[in-house]
Amino acid sequence: MSERPGIADPAWVRALLAGAALLVGLLLLALPLAVVFAEALRRGWGVATAALADPDTLSAIRLTLLVAAITVPVNLVGGLAAAWCIAKHDFPGRRLLTTLIELPFSVSPVISGLVFVLLFGLQGWFGPWLQARDIQIVFALPGLVLATLFVTFPFVARTVLPLMQEQGRTEEEAAATLGASGWQVFRRVTLPNVQWALLSGVLLCNARAMGEFGAVSVVSGHIRGQTNTVPLHVEILYNEYQFAGAFAVAALLALLGLATLAAKTALERLTGRRLGEGTGDAA
């Protein structure tokens, strides 16, 4: 019994499409992931867990978490402010601002690292000044944070802005007529309306922050145990012919990414149902 015989495709077409989609998913998406885990466990659990328990790995994990812990809140605040300001206010240059916020997406990660070397490296604009004051930016935590900030810059704004625009301004205007201050309007009216999209943006931002390679590689200095993030550590292990170890650490990163995805999917399911309750079944 087909549900919509008027427009439904023949069963074999549907089966073919579903099969093709599953094949694409398998070959293009699942297989690379499977390789990571298969290679990680090729020499057994022992080798994999030993690679993870290595002090250098542990310090890389801590560094990566620290970088993400700084990056995400900064981009959260900035992204929210930008989205709010663009969606809820009129001012000349809104379009330009939107474009500028998206700019880092079209900049190569390598360039994202390069610009900070050009700025803060010893041969850069501020390098000599910084060294005279004994301040280290590139090849230290601040450089890693800056490069990661740049790369993950648009995530929050991008996920929240369209929703804010779609929701319009009437609720905020209503709040304003009721005497709410800017912060109160934002905190009590706008934020609750976008919180789920916001969380999803934060999760994406976090996933990218923990997984960034190109930009971070340029500014890291690759000092073992000090400025090696997890993705860089994967490269190091790989270059040391410790393939099982490299893939074990890679698998850990992949698991972090998968957990992020699971959280995001769960969130969407949750919000999907919420939205469904609101609109009811009109059909």
Place this chain on the structure above:
Amino acid sequence: MPGSRLPPLPRRALLAAPALLAAAPARAQAARELLNVSYDPTRELYRDYNAGFAKAWQARTGQAVRVNTSHGGSGRQARSVIDGLAADVVTLALAYDVDAIAERGLIARDWITRLPHNSAPYTSTITFLVRQGNPKGIRDWGDLVKPGIGVITPNPKTSGGARWNYLAAWAWALRQPGGDDRAAEEFLGRLYRNVPVLDTGARGSTTSFVQRGQGDVLLAWENEAHLALQEFAGAKVEIVTPSLSILAEPSVAVVDRNAERRGTRDLAEAYLQGLYAPEGQALAAKHFYRPRDAALLAAHAALFPAMELVTVDGAFGGWGEAQRRHFADGGVFDQLYKPGR
């Protein structure tokens, strides 16, 4: 317990990001720190050497010392030091990279004379790694340009090791009957047409050759070739020693400006001098570097077969000249490198 310690952050980093103060680690240890910025194939050597050095230093002075290392392509590492990576010592693949740092005033210009043997405590050379049984019959440089031979070597623009490969091939071609610059250029052009994968670093090339099964012969540091035999026990590859090769002298130097600034000069100098001491030389040999110590070298004759070795200074007029002529943008390499397809 290895997990109990946060990564020690440079104090200066914290100054630049006051917000991080909450996350800052307690500076429990008062250990002195030394940063050795090195290149890819020395990871194993310095892992051993650092441990021994720290122990010896503590025995001698009572100070705890922690040696940090950074590895990568030699050129990239030099660039990082130039850009402000706070290296106390550099142990790079070639003198040219140290010269580049010296040019920016971070190292004294006369660095190469400050330590024995051109400031190169160990040497190496370039050999061939081929598939087991040498199915393609590769014996010497001339065999590399035969049709159908896949040669794996990194990009001389990005890899110090690759430059040694290039110069060794060039030197061999010059020695052939009728060998002149034109013939050498022609020879190298043909050689690079046989290269299917041009990795950015020596380690990438080894992986491509051994792990990914690319090509028939890998041009490798002698120490890397031996290490590959050891690491990839089941990889079915063997070493072929060419008739002539180049004397590779990996250079070491104290980065004067950083050592002064960080107050680590004594430590840095001791660290490099230790490489010339018997323990250091033995470690070098253990990791397949040719030690400078003649007796030690003779004792490992099976590992380090005698062959004719030319030097960069002798055959190319020094690194500055070689770099300018061959590897600079628009240099000989750029001209001869024309991919086959």
Place this chain on the structure above:
Amino acid sequence: MTVTVTGLVRRFGAATALDGVSFALAEGEFAALLGPSGSGKSTLLRILAGLEGSEAGEVRIAGRSMAGVPARARNIGVVFQNYALFRHMTIFENVAFGLRVRPRAARPDRAETARRVRELLQLVQIPELERRYPDQVSGGQRQRVALARALAIEPHLLLLDEPFGALDALVRRDVRRWLRGLHDRLGLTTLLVTHDQEEAMELADRVAVMERGRVVQFDPPAALLAAPATPFVAGFIGHAARLEGEVRAGVLRFGSLPLPPLRAALPDGPATAFLRPGAVVAEALAEAPGGAPPAAIELLRVTAEGERRAVLTLGGVTLEARLAPGSEARAARGAPCRLHIAGAQVFGAGGGRAEARPLRAAPVL
């Protein structure tokens, strides 16, 4: 074309949307499918259009069975609930769509297509909008576009799915009359699906009332009012108030409620009466007769026609009554009154139906 539907059954999981629907439409007839939401009327329309399948039953159009005929081959014009206009096409392109997708042999050429589209836009009175996009015109205009688009394929049958739902009340009345006029000119067999009884009564020659997956009555509007076939129809049509009573010896009484007894030709037993607002008359009194007042006016409202009506609550049922002539001056909120009933539809427990009449001719009428 004639349309014959016999024994249609459609279930969605455990729910039955259509439970054996049968009816027939005559050539050129304008019929309406009327029912509350969930009564299955939209499903019926979708089955007619070929957008939905059925478990049992048959649809014949002009005598031909539609079994196995896909939607695109049925030549039925459909105006969808939200019009389903193609947003990326101009209004011209929307209307031309049905002509342009015809098989090559039957496809009119470019000039002919343009001519027919312009003709249709003239017909629906929006020729000036052809270059606009659907999002650039008003709701009423969109509805006309949807109609023109459906008419472009020269359908045998026109199906309208709640076509006025998106319009505001004023526009709705205009468009309704215009649509009926258009139908009278084109003579196209038309089926309108709606939950709005006024709309159905005003537009349709005959109205099919649907209740829980069945057509319970299919009659001209006047007959629905005069002789509702089931209590559901009686209650659904004409805003009638439903009151429970008891018939004894041909007389219906409403227990303790202050309503006069009625003559009803039904066997003894409980019965349900449906009182339409016009059929109840309230006579306001100066003072309550003998103690407690029998009924009190709760509030007074004025109809669109300017008539004053009294609203009362009896036994939990809200009742609307005309004011008796001469007592209007006394009518006020809280005033006591006496109720008279001109007539009512009564259904007995056994299923019998009777037209109830007052015992005596009402003095106030």
Place this chain on the structure above:
Amino acid sequence: MSAGTLPLPTRGVRVRAIPGFGLSLGITLLWLGLIVLLPLATLLVRPWELGLAGVWDSVTEPRVLAALRLSFGAALLAAAIDLPLGLLLAWAITRLRFPGRGLLDAAIDLPFALPTAVAGIALTALLAPNGWLGALLAAAFGWRIAFTPWGIVAALVFVGLPFVARTVEPVLRDTGPEAEEAAATLGASRPQTLARVVLPALWPALLAGFALAFARAVGEYGSVIFIAGNMPLVSEIAPLLIVVRLEQFDYAGAAAVGLAMLLLAFPVLLGLNLLQRALRRGRA
């Protein structure tokens, strides 16, 4: 500064109904300026140390031109391949019901979540001539994927796929079957409905996805360097050339390549954007 010269709305006085504008704009500008604009300014300024002729020579060198051609060509090709694949995936998860649909839905985001370096070594291990898939393709068709430009395209297809799928998906969900049903009642066959009703409605979203996938692919580094083979003039991507130049201490040259990439990407993205808007014309 330019605000004063802009024409004001005719109703006269501009009213700011919602408070909090100044603070939020201030945070935005600070954030944008420090993290994005100031660093990018160096990219605009630094190359000119070489002089105009120097910059021109630096970016018209055959190796640079080849790398730029490869980066842009591979990115466009990969985004073009992502278009039907992404549409297929989005269609499957919104319109079809089959076992594994939920899993597929989640898997689409994998390239977002997998760090690029991990993706790079995984794809290399998979597609190398002795890898799981590479051996199969080599034996069956004699295809070499890894260490050729095709390897780059494969990596970029992987990286860009979710952009197309996730941009099209909401539109597909939103469109619903009404328009298709309307087309069916008007006599359109299924292919006609797809070609004239469904696809046109999806084009803006498809283009937006294409633009995103392209923008990401042009600059991609981590997942590409492992699989590319990195042969100058053949499989060397522009971002790698930036790294190479840096390693030769050629800061201005590196910045020049970076600038060239930005300037080349800009018209492509602008064009796609304008095309999108043209397709959206008339729609709210």
